Amino acid sequence: DVKVTQSSRYLVKRTGEKVFLECVQDMDHENMFWYRQDPGLGLRLIYFSYDVKMKEKGDIPEGYSVSREKKERFSLILESASTNQTSMYLCASSFGDRGTQYFGPGTRLTVL
Template identity: 95%
Template structure:
């Protein structure tokens, strides 16, 4: 079974802090994604990566950056957390087809 793990299930941070969300997949997938999920808005793509050291902006990249130094690991970074970044963050990976994505359990981030 494909397994996508995320470093934390719940996280509470203060405004202005730098936040790292880690994601690891064990299926040797080239493609990895970061989404945020908010009530009424569904899943919105923040960034994705189709190879090591490669990254592409999604629909809402502002305030976020990513890092992919190894194939199995994709990190989401909030450079300076703000309250409007309080959300559920979901990581996913995919091989082929790209739309068959395997999601982690999510990290619920609260910024106070």
């Protein structure tokens, strides 16, 4: 079974703080993704990575950066958290081109 874990289920931060969200997968998948889910907007892609140290912007990368130093780990960084980044953040991984994506349980981030 593929396992994708995220470092926190719930997180509360203050405006302006730097926030790190960590994601780890145990299936040696090449591809990793960060999405955010908001009511009425579905899942929107923030960034993805198809290899170590490689990253590609998704649909809504503004205000975020990512890091992939090891194959199994993909970090999402909010450089200076803002209230409009309050959301559910979902990490996923997949193997190869058009591979099925497996999601972690999500991190509910609240920025006050």
